[in-house]
Amino acid sequence: MNPQIRNPMKAMDPGTFYFQFKNLWEANNRNETWLCFTVEVIKQRSTVSWETGVFRNQVDLETHCHAERCFLSWFCEDILSPNTDYQVTWYTSWSPCLDCAGEVAEFLARHNNVMLTIYTARLYYSQYPNYQQGLRSLSEKGVSVKIMDYEDFKYCWEKFVYDDGEPFKPWKGLKTSFRFLKRRLREILQ
DNA sequence: ATTTTCAAT
Numbered sequence: 587m588n589p590q591i592r593n594p595m596k597a598m599d600p601g602t603f604y605f606q607f608k609n610l611w612e613a614n615n616r617n618e619t620w621l622c623f624t625v626e627v628i629k630q631r632s633t634v635s636w637e638t639g640v641f642r643n644q645v646d647l648e649t650h651c652h653a654e655r656c657f658l659s660w661f662c663e664d665i666l667s668p669n670t671d672y673q674v675t676w677y678t679s680w681s682p683c684l685d686c687a688g689e690v691a692e693f694l695a696r697h698n699n700v701m702l703t704i705y706t707a708r709l710y711y712s713q714y715p716n717y718q719q720g721l722r723s724l725s726e727k728g729v730s731v732k733i734m735d736y737e738d739f740k741y742c743w744e745k746f747v748y749d750d751g752e753p754f755k756p757w758k759g760l761k762t763s764f765r766f767l768k769r770r771l772r773e774i775l776q
Numbered sequence: 777a778t779t780t781t782c783a784a785t
Contacts, residue, residue: 611777611778611779612778612779613779614779614780614781615780615781616780616781616782617780617781617782617783617784618782618783619781619782620782621782642782643782644782645782645783650782650783651782652782653782654782655782679782680781680782682782683781683782686782708779708781709781710781710782711779711780711781712778712781713778713779763778766777766778767778770778
């Protein structure tokens, strides 16, 4: 059965962003994943259009659709064309799970015209070897996997949050957690 | 320095 195609949201509320994207290790109860994206449509080596939006995982009575799969089903249905190149960038609150990493890797293997960069606020179940392997398989497929730094949070705030003109206010410990996660990701990808 | 974490209890 095909998952239901949903359109992305335009943006998210400030409270949602601050809660879901907080990168502190004691940030628990983040039982959702939010995925902000930009899609650059590239023709003759220059960007000709942009799509941006926000997905979150969908929880229905019968189906669970992770945010990455929500993106892929929308992208394949509404955007993807074989003779066009795409630069896709994700900003996710959690990094992809094992299954999503596999699906994304497989998708990219079938579509050489799609380039993907992933910035993630936190690493999902990164203590488990099979989740680590998922991240490695993405990296080996040419996906650039990175930890979100201050500039990336600020960019997300400005582009994907109904910020009402308010500036991004970084939380205490953002940089320390970033450094830790970056080191951890480097160890995983080595 | 590292967790329950795309929920379920």
